[in-house]
Amino acid sequence: MSKLKLYALALALIACGIGLMLYKHYALGFPLMPGDKTPVWTIEAKIEFIARGDPVIVNFTLPNNPPDFVTLDEGFASSGFGFSQIENDMERKAQWTARSVHDKQALYYRLDIYEKPGTNVEIADELPKTPEPPELDEPFRTAAKTLVDDIHQLSANAESFTSGLIQALNANQPEQNVRLLIGDYPSTKFKTKLTVDLLAMAGIPSRIVRGLFLEGGRRRQSLVSFIEIHNGIHWQIFDPETGVAGRPKQFILWQRGETSLLDVIGGQNSSVHFSMIKNARATQDLAVHYAADNEAALIDFSIYSLPIEEQNAFKYILLIPIGALVVVIMRILVGIHTSGTFMPILIALAFIQTSLITGLLIFILVVGTGLIIRSYLSRLNLLLVARISAVIIVVVAIMSAISIISQKLGISQALTVTFFPMIILAWTIERMSILWEEEGPKQVLIQGSGSLLVAVLAYLCMTNRVIEYLTFNFPELLLVNLGLILILGQYTGYRLAELRRFQPMTEKHVSSDS
Amino acid sequence: MYLATPRQLKKLGIMGMNARNVEFVSKYNPRHLYPLVDNKLKTKLLAQKSGIAVPELLGTIEFQHDVKLARNLIAPFDQFVIKPAKGSGGKGILVIAEREHDLYFKPSGDSLTHDQVERHISNILSGLYSLGGAQDVAMIEAMVQFDSAFDAYSYEGIPDIRVIIFEGYPVMAMLRLATHASDGKANLHQGAVGVGIDLANGQALQAVQFNRPVFKHPDTGQLFDKLRIPHWERILPLAAACYEMTGLGYLGVDIVLDKNLGPLIIELNARPGLAIQVANGTGLAPRLAAIKRFKGEAMNAVERAKYSQNLFGLKSSDNG
Incomplete structure (x- = not known):
């Protein structure tokens, strides 16, 4: 009965842990495996102008929640300028002001963004009012009307009309009406403006939007214009040169509507340039950021709410249960004797700092030297506390000697000796030395190598990238670990070592049977 | 296999x-x-109370400063056993089968000086043989005439x-x-x-x-x-x-x-x-x-x- 309860509890813990993990994965976007990287773009806009000494007002349009992107961070740099942000429902502007500045000035705006995972459905926008058709003189009016009518015949809806119109305006061999409308050497800007006018003639609401192509390591980039039409449900973006619908990949919408990107009052020769770099950041960092922004309670009360330094400490603390699980498995299922139940975990933690081979060598060196010195101490007839303290001092001396000698020899890895827990080493030496006196060197070798084997296994598990990642990012897996240990604690079957130990009995049994 | x-x-x-x-x-x-x-002294006292036969208890030493008293305590006996009250797995049991002048002999014939015997008792008291190194008591009991x-x-x-x-x-x-x-x-x-x-x-x-x-x-x-x-x-x-x-x-x-x-x-x-x-x-x-x-x-x-x-x-x- 109580056994059933225990299993139920263990299973509930495991289910709870896995459930929380899956919630974090599916709802908050935590990746289940390490190494998922998301590119984070850092865009820097540099505004330059020459000031004349008059009061200066600089208005700069900022991206306003660009679709499919999440803003991580923003920054403004402007020495000697007052700064404010102006926001309304349509747009967001940065405003720098100064009473009197001279000469060449530079203002900076920095934006860190990343693309939101998955596709986001466009929310239906309010239908804008039907645009006023442009006033055109003859013969442009007739040409425009004929063109619009022709394309209307060949299209089914607003989208196909827009594509058709853009393709007609950008054809290699434009037809006569188009040639009349665009002239001989049309600029892209002019054609874009014309497209909006012609769309208005067809009764399709449209606007020019401007954005930036994200490419790693680019400098002195400018915004690129696109056309956005309203198809009756939502806004749809079109490439003004190819007529292809949809937002291109790695394209961030900076600005919508007609207002200018940059207004400088009190300055001249103003310009704005964009440069950008791409950083790969671990996806779970971004997931944490996103979840924290959305006040997901699971993140709000998680390790991520701690300062970075404590987070790093927790990285190790959370690995200890993994070591404990290894010890439980090795002792209950395998039946390995270790000197001190959890000493192997502490040794494994030290190995994490020192790396495995160096750690093993240092451990054997320190414990071996310690045993030799301890055998002398045992002749001095000391009380236990004094003897252990003496061993601790000996251990400290050995560690200092290793550090100094290795430094002189230029073996820097050995300096990591300081990561070994001294008290544990001292106790290990004491235990081993008593074991040696009482049961001989064979037992010392068996228990010593048993401890080291468990420590190495614990180390391998604790440094496994996947395990390290999972324990830190899904601390709820502690519940799974706990559940497993509860179940293992009820295991009453044979240990692997017992299959060996009692094997002679089966041999005799078989022979007496036959 | x-x-x-x-x-x-x-x-x-x-x-x-x-x-x-x-x-x-x-x-x-x-x-x-x-x-x-786990405490053999308790076991012995309990057994004596329940009328269960146990080897005779000759004395106990509880504190480090009493270790010197061991000499007087064991003086009358040629054969005795010193064991930790909380020892496990037979650890720390010292059997003295014979005495000659100031030398004590184990059944194996190995000899110990009185200082070594005192050190053994002192080790017992400081918890060398007890679980978790807890303070312990040394028991001296009569050797069984087997x-x-x-x-x-x-x-x-x-x-x-x-x-x-x-x-x-x-x-x-x-x-x-x-x-x-x-x-x-x-x-x-x-x-x-x-x-x-x-x-x-x-x-x-x-x-x-x-x-x-x-x-x-x-x-x-x-x-x-x-x-x-x-x-x-x-x-x-x-x-x-x-x-x-x-x-x-x-x-x-x-x-x-x-x-x-x-x-x-x-x-x-x-x-x-x-x-x-x-x-x-x-x-x-x-x-x-x-x-x-x-x-x-x-x-x-x-x-x-x-x-x-x-x-x-x-x-x-x-x-x-």
């Missing part, structure tokens, strides 16, 4: 360490009773009899014989010989050393098939009575035979080892299950011993 299969062991009724811990030790031995057996029945089978140290008592019923017994390899200690994993004993009459069944069958004592060369433990009819009731004394359901009772006093309890163990199965060539599990199933009326120690002898004895079935 290097490894046995779990099925083979199950067929033999072998109980594993995990099963012992989960199904017997933690189920039948309430934690608060452990000190009664029964000549085992003379041919003892090399160094005292042979002792281990009986497993489950719910007051003896379920299995073995005789442990120290050897040269075990340095006079009766621990099987240190090289002592374990002799399986027929519960019915104390007759040796078979013997093992280092998990392998042996037919004669490795040091004395004496064959085991003639070995029969004397006073057997007194030993089992004595062991069974420890159940009432301690209240522990799963208990290992260690008994020695004194020439003059007969069977004496020297130690109780709340976590008795599994080697007894190897010595007997059979598993504990079926016998424990049989006692679990048995729902007899309340019996006293003598009746329970009798019941076990009939149930588990091999020779009794030959006779009957």
Whole structure:
């Protein structure tokens, strides 16, 4: 009965842990495996102008929640300028002001963004009012009307009309009406403006939007214009040169509507340039950021709410249960004797700092030297506390000697000796030395190598990238670990070592049977 | 085959360490009773109160500054045993079999000076041999004048009899014989010989050393098939009575035979080892299950011993 309860509890813990993990994965976007990287773009806009000494007002349009992107961070740099942000429902502007500045000035705006995972459905926008058709003189009016009518015949809806119109305006061999409308050497800007006018003639609401192509390591980039039409449900973006619908990949919408990107009052020769770099950041960092922004309670009360330094400490603390699980498995299922139940975990933690081979060598060196010195101490007839303290001092001396000698020899890895827990080493030496006196060197070798084997296994598990990642990012897996240990604690079957130990009995049994 | 299969062991009724811990030790031995057996001084006092035969207590040393008093305490005795009250697995037990001037001799013939004896006592007090290094008490007790029945089978140290008592019923017994390899200690994993004993009459069944069958004592060369433990009819009731004394359901009772006093309890163990199965060539599990199933009326120690002898004895079935 109580056994059933225990299993139920263990299973509930495991289910709870896995459930929380899956919630974090599916709802908050935590990746289940390490190494998922998301590119984070850092865009820097540099505004330059020459000031004349008059009061200066600089208005700069900022991206306003660009679709499919999440803003991580923003920054403004402007020495000697007052700064404010102006926001309304349509747009967001940065405003720098100064009473009197001279000469060449530079203002900076920095934006860190990343693309939101998955596709986001466009929310239906309010239908804008039907645009006023442009006033055109003859013969442009007739040409425009004929063109619009022709394309209307060949299209089914607003989208196909827009594509058709853009393709007609950008054809290699434009037809006569188009040639009349665009002239001989049309600029892209002019054609874009014309497209909006012609769309208005067809009764399709449209606007020019401007954005930036994200490419790693680019400098002195400018915004690129696109056309956005309203198809009756939502806004749809079109490439003004190819007529292809949809937002291109790695394209961030900076600005919508007609207002200018940059207004400088009190300055001249103003310009704005964009440069950008791409950083790969671990996806779970971004997931944490996103979840924290959305006040997901699971993140709000998680390790991520701690300062970075404590987070790093927790990285190790959370690995200890993994070591404990290894010890439980090795002792209950395998039946390995270790000197001190959890000493192997502490040794494994030290190995994490020192790396495995160096750690093993240092451990054997320190414990071996310690045993030799301890055998002398045992002749001095000391009380236990004094003897252990003496061993601790000996251990400290050995560690200092290793550090100094290795430094002189230029073996820097050995300096990591300081990561070994001294008290544990001292106790290990004491235990081993008593074991040696009482049961001989064979037992010392068996228990010593048993401890080291468990420590190495614990180390391998604790440094496994996947395990390290999972324990830190899904601390709820502690519940799974706990559940497993509860179940293992009820295991009453044979240990692997017992299959060996009692094997002679089966041999005799078989022979007496036959 | 290097490894046995779990099925083979199950067929033999072998109980594993995990099963012992989960199904017997933690189920039948309430934690608060452990000190009664983990502290040998408490065990001895309790046994004396319950009228259970134990080796005589000559004295105790509790504090470091009393270590110097040991000289006076042990002065009248030529033979004595110094042991830690909370020692486990036979650790820290010093047997002095002989004295000459200021030298003390172990059964093996190794000599110790008085300083070394004092250091041993001081080590005991500082917790060197106790679990977790806790402060301890050194007990000095009379050395058992062991029964000549085992003379041919003892090399160094005292042979002792281990009986497993489950719910007051003896379920299995073995005789442990120290050897040269075990340095006079009766621990099987240190090289002592374990002799399986027929519960019915104390007759040796078979013997093992280092998990392998042996037919004669490795040091004395004496064959085991003639070995029969004397006073057997007194030993089992004595062991069974420890159940009432301690209240522990799963208990290992260690008994020695004194020439003059007969069977004496020297130690109780709340976590008795599994080697007894190897010595007997059979598993504990079926016998424990049989006692679990048995729902007899309340019996006293003598009746329970009798019941076990009939149930588990091999020779009794030959006779009957």
